[in-house]
Amino acid sequence: MKRILIVDDAATVRLFNRQILEAAGYRVDEAVNGIEALEKALQAPYDLYLVDVNMPMQDGFSFLRQLRAQAIAQAPAVMITTEAGEQDRRQAWAAGANYYLTKPIKPDVLLHLVRLLTGGAA
Amino acid sequence: MALIRSTGIASLAVSQSDDLQALATRLQQGTPGERREAARALAILPQTSALLACQLEEEAERSVLEALVTGLAERADETAVLALLDCLRSEDAALRNDAIEALKVAGRHHPVLIQEALADSDSDMRILAIGILESLKHPDVELWLIDLIEHDPHLNVCACAVDLLCEVGTERAFHALELCRVRFPDEAYLGFAISLALTRLQGADGL
Numbered sequence: 001m002k003r004i005l006i007v008d009d010a011a012t013v014r015l016f017n018r019q020i021l022e023a024a025g026y027r028v029d030e031a032v033n034g035i036e037a038l039e040k041a042l043q044a045p046y047d048l049y050l051v052d053v054n055m056p057m058q059d060g061f062s063f064l065r066q067l068r069a070q071a072i073a074q075a076p077a078v079m080i081t082t083e084a085g086e087q088d089r090r091q092a093w094a095a096g097a098n099y100y101l102t103k104p105i106k107p108d109v110l111l112h113l114v115r116l117l118t119g120g121a122a
Numbered sequence: 123m124a125l126i127r128s129t130g131i132a133s134l135a136v137s138q139s140d141d142l143q144a145l146a147t148r149l150q151q152g153t154p155g156e157r158r159e160a161a162r163a164l165a166i167l168p169q170t171s172a173l174l175a176c177q178l179e180e181e182a183e184r185s186v187l188e189a190l191v192t193g194l195a196e197r198a199d200e201t202a203v204l205a206l207l208d209c210l211r212s213e214d215a216a217l218r219n220d221a222i223e224a225l226k227v228a229g230r231h232h233p234v235l236i237q238e239a240l241a242d243s244d245s246d247m248r249i250l251a252i253g254i255l256e257s258l259k260h261p262d263v264e265l266w267l268i269d270l271i272e273h274d275p276h277l278n279v280c281a282c283a284v285d286l287l288c289e290v291g292t293e294r295a296f297h298a299l300e301l302c303r304v305r306f307p308d309e310a311y312l313g314f315a316i317s318l319a320l321t322r323l324q325g326a327d328g329l
Binding site (some may be wrong): 010011012013015019031043053054055056058059061062082087088091103104106107 | 213215216218222223240246249250253277278281282284285288309310311312314315318319
């Protein structure tokens, strides 16, 4: 079973995405900021990371840059944000994101993207 | 005695003025380490918010930016809070996040400025301003959120407001939550968040 880490400070967003992904057969963990996410990723790397940009303690870009510096954590990552600014997109690619998704998240789009980036079904 | 005291005060005033000028020069022209130290030193002096705010617009060094934001949070006057709110428009995500954390405390002294940010023409600004509200501890936060979900045209602004109402709302928000669902009928996430908020608020009222 493929494992996905949702990194977002908004509890409702985490619950929404978790329900969609678990219903599709994925195993989901959560982190409320980049620091907690990095700890979890280093303990047991995931197959995919869904990362919010704006979070307290450590933003999504910083988390992803630190994650990409670890040899064991090269799985795909999707940056999720409410902003659609070109600068944010550039920062996402520079930090090592594989895709950039703008809120609101559509369940069918999320699942399609997750399947695409993890190489098929859960 | 009076003469001695007067002379002492005058000397102190001259000394502080000299220090202020030296610190301002170091803040603008020093090495990153000197600029960082100058920002910290200026933050404990009165009426230095404008200096710190000006440097914030020019500064590129991460550690100095952090010191400037921390300094403005310590000053927490109107100039400081306006400068911190301006950081929310930055393309630098780390600076935005630092400013949000600073405004959670500094904003408590200036709720009107935060309320104005909730009415900003930029939807991203409104979304980030919502992130400050939970820590603001202002009695009208729920009413501000209700106003947003009743009138704001931007879906993500409403979604963020609903998320926070889920935490801080009461039965006063019920009607506005239902209206918001009607305004955005085909949005899966918003529908989910509104249902969750209604369930939680009903549960909270039942306690």
